[in-house]
Amino acid sequence: MGSRENILQAVRAKQLPDKPAPSLEQNWIRYEDRRAQFAAALQSVGGRCEFVAGGAAAAAKLAEHPAWSAAEKIVSLVPDVVAGNCDLATVDDPHKLEDVDFAILRGSIAVAENGAVWVTDQGLKHRAVYFIAQHLVLVVPAGAIVDNMAQAYEKLQFAGPGYGAFLSGPSKTADIEQSLVIGAHGPRSMTVFLIEAI
Amino acid sequence: MSRNGHSATVANVGHPALAEAFTLDRPRARWHDETLWFVRSKRDKAAWTLPEWELLRETASAIKAHTMSRLAEYLEQFERQAQKLGVTVHWAKDAAEHNEIVLGILQRRGAKKLVKSKSMLTEECHLNPYLERHGIEVVDTDLGERIVQLAGEPPSHIVLPAIHKKKEDVGEIFHEHLGTPAGASDPLFLAEAARQHLRDKFMQADAALTGVNFAIAETGGIVICTNEGNADLGVSLPKVHIACMGIEKLIPRAADLSVFLRLLARSATGQPITTYSSHFHGPMPGAEMHIVLVDNGRTEILGSDEFRRSLNCIRCGACMNTCPVYRRSGGHSYESTVPGPIGSILAPSRDAKLHGSLPFACSLCGSCTDVCPVKIDIHHQLLTWRKEINHRGLLSLSKRVGMKLMSRLFSSPRIYAASGWLARKIVPRLPRFMLYNRMNAWGKRRELPEFPRESFREQFARRKNGKGGHGK
Numbered sequence: 001m002g003s004r005e006n007i008l009q010a011v012r013a014k015q016l017p018d019k020p021a022p023s024l025e026q027n028w029i030r031y032e033d034r035r036a037q038f039a040a041a042l043q044s045v046g047g048r049c050e051f052v053a054g055g056a057a058a059a060a061k062l063a064e065h066p067a068w069s070a071a072e073k074i075v076s077l078v079p080d081v082v083a084g085n086c087d088l089a090t091v092d093d094p095h096k097l098e099d100v101d102f103a104i105l106r107g108s109i110a111v112a113e114n115g116a117v118w119v120t121d122q123g124l125k126h127r128a129v130y131f132i133a134q135h136l137v138l139v140v141p142a143g144a145i146v147d148n149m150a151q152a153y154e155k156l157q158f159a160g161p162g163y164g165a166f167l168s169g170p171s172k173t174a175d176i177e178q179s180l181v182i183g184a185h186g187p188r189s190m191t192v193f194l195i196e197a198i
Numbered sequence: 199m200s201r202n203g204h205s206a207t208v209a210n211v212g213h214p215a216l217a218e219a220f221t222l223d224r225p226r227a228r229w230h231d232e233t234l235w236f237v238r239s240k241r242d243k244a245a246w247t248l249p250e251w252e253l254l255r256e257t258a259s260a261i262k263a264h265t266m267s268r269l270a271e272y273l274e275q276f277e278r279q280a281q282k283l284g285v286t287v288h289w290a291k292d293a294a295e296h297n298e299i300v301l302g303i304l305q306r307r308g309a310k311k312l313v314k315s316k317s318m319l320t321e322e323c324h325l326n327p328y329l330e331r332h333g334i335e336v337v338d339t340d341l342g343e344r345i346v347q348l349a350g351e352p353p354s355h356i357v358l359p360a361i362h363k364k365k366e367d368v369g370e371i372f373h374e375h376l377g378t379p380a381g382a383s384d385p386l387f388l389a390e391a392a393r394q395h396l397r398d399k400f401m402q403a404d405a406a407l408t409g410v411n412f413a414i415a416e417t418g419g420i421v422i423c424t425n426e427g428n429a430d431l432g433v434s435l436p437k438v439h440i441a442c443m444g445i446e447k448l449i450p451r452a453a454d455l456s457v458f459l460r461l462l463a464r465s466a467t468g469q470p471i472t473t474y475s476s477h478f479h480g481p482m483p484g485a486e487m488h489i490v491l492v493d494n495g496r497t498e499i500l501g502s503d504e505f506r507r508s509l510n511c512i513r514c515g516a517c518m519n520t521c522p523v524y525r526r527s528g529g530h531s532y533e534s535t536v537p538g539p540i541g542s543i544l545a546p547s548r549d550a551k552l553h554g555s556l557p558f559a560c561s562l563c564g565s566c567t568d569v570c571p572v573k574i575d576i577h578h579q580l581l582t583w584r585k586e587i588n589h590r591g592l593l594s595l596s597k598r599v600g601m602k603l604m605s606r607l608f609s610s611p612r613i614y615a616a617s618g619w620l621a622r623k624i625v626p627r628l629p630r631f632m633l634y635n636r637m638n639a640w641g642k643r644r645e646l647p648e649f650p651r652e653s654f655r656e657q658f659a660r661r662k663n664g665k666g667g668h669g670k
Binding site for chain 2: 002003004006007008010011012013014016017018019020021022024026027028029041044045094095098111113114115116126127128130131132148149150152153154156158160161162163164165166167168169170171172173174175176177178179181183184185186187
C-alpha cells in the first residue's frame, strides 16, 4: 500500500462527527467612504493611492514619481496611461526582465479594508514582472473598490490554470530588529491609480 | 547550536536549562521580551479595527473543525482538482519520504540550485541538510531565514525567524558571508545588501520550493503569503515549482480565504493583510509544479480527541508574541521547529519523551488562547499534556517526588496545618545556605516572601473567640 492510501486510511480511521461549514454571509465591515479608507490602508502599508480622472491625469501624476525621470526600461500594459518600451510578448525568458525599472499593469479589484489590489496573469506573458520590477504601478477602475475581503472573493473565479494575488503595498521586510525596510526583493514602491474613465 | 541541532536523534537539553542560559544576558533578554511585546501590541491595534473580530475567529474555527471532520474527502478533492490544473501531487508519510520526493524531482530535472521561501514543514523534515548532502545548493530567501541559515542556526520564531538577532549580529554575519563592511549594522543598508545578494540567487536558481499557507479543495489551488515577495519572485523565474504542505493546510472553499486572510496578518504582525497573498492554480505555461502532501505524525494528532484542534493552527505566531515564557526564554530554548505555546503541544505529540519539558514552559495564563485567530484552546491542551506526560511516566524525578509530597500535603488538613505551623516557626530562622540552594528552584534569583506570624486559620479562630478585636 502506498503512502497516499496509508495517509487517507489513517485520516478515515478516526470517524469524526460531521460539523457543518459556517456561513460566510455575515454583517462584515462596510465603510462610508471606501475610497478614503482604501487610500489610508494602502498608505499605512507603504503604498500610494492617487485618484485620477483618466489616462492623461495618471500620466501627469506618474511623472511626479521620484524615480520616474531616471527610469529606462518600462513595461506597460496600460497604454492609455503610458507607453512602455519593453514588449513582454517579445521577451522569451523572464530572467531578461531583471532590469525593468517600472511596470504599469492593471488591477481589477481594490479592497478598502486592507489596501490590497487583485491582479492576475491573464494576458500577461511573464508574471515575474509584478515582482522583478523596481517600481510597480497598478491602474484600477475607480468603481472597483469593495469594502472587505468577503466582497472581493464573491467577485473572484478560479476556473482553470492561472495566477492571481492580492498585492498590498511595496515589498517589505522587518526581519532585522523589527525595523521596517521597504523594497525587500520586489518593488521598492507601489502606486495605485484609481481611475474614473479608461 | 547547529542548524540540525534540534534533530530528533539526540537527547534534548530541555527547556529550563536553555531558558536559564538565555536569561543570563539580562539586557538582551529584556530587549527580546520588549520586541515581541511590541509585535503583540500591533496585533491588538489591528484586531480592534474590525468590529467583527470575534465573529471572524469563530468562523475560522468552525471552518477548520468542518474541514477536519471531512479531511479525507477534501484531500481527495484537492488532489483531483490540482491534477486537472496540471500539478503533480505527491504523498509522503514521513520526513524521510518527503525529502526523497523533493530530491527526486530536482535530480530528474538536473537542478542543482534551489531557492526556498519560508516553509516550517521543510524545517521539520530537515530538508536543507539532506539536499546539501546530495549536492544541491539550498538558499533560503526570506531575509530572516537567510540570516539564520548563514549563521548555521534554526529559526527561533515561525514568522520572525531571526528575532533573536540584533542588527549588530546581522552585520557581523553579512560581513563574513556577503562581504559587507565590518561594523555596518544599519538595517536599511543590510537589507539592501541582502536584496542584491539574493537577486543573484533568484536569477541563477534551477528550481524554487515554497511552503503553503492554504490549499483550496474546491479549486486545487494553493495560497502563499509573504511580505517580501520572495516566494513569488522565486517561483516565477525557474521552470520547476515544488510546494510542500502538511495535510492540515486544507480549506474547503476559495471564499474561506476571506476569513483566514483577514485574520492571518493582523494576528501575526498587525498588518491588515500580507503584502503578497498569492493564489497559484497550476504551473506557469511551459513549467512544472509539484505539491507534496505530508503526514509526518499529523494523522496521529488528528486521531486524538484531546489534541486534534492543535492542527487548526495557521502559523501566525501570535501565541509566541504574547507568551510571557516565550518572550523571556527565546525560541531556541524549545528545541522544536515550531516553538512557543502551540509548538509545546505539537512537539510532544511527535515525541513526548524528547519534548516532555515543553508543556511545563507555561504559566497557564491563557493569553495564547485569547489571541489565537482560530480559537485553539492552547493552554488547556498544555495542561492536558502535563497530565499525559505524568501518565506515561515521563515526569522528571524531582517533579514526581515533589508532586507526591504536595498531594499528601494538600489532601490532609492536619498535615497541611502542621507543616504550615512548622514552616512559619522554622523557615525565618534558617541560614541562607539552607534556603537558597539547588533544592529550591523557587529561590533562584528571587527572595522568598516574608513568612507571616500566624496562619489565616489561627487568626480566624482567635477572632471568633472574641480575643482578636477589630481592625488589625
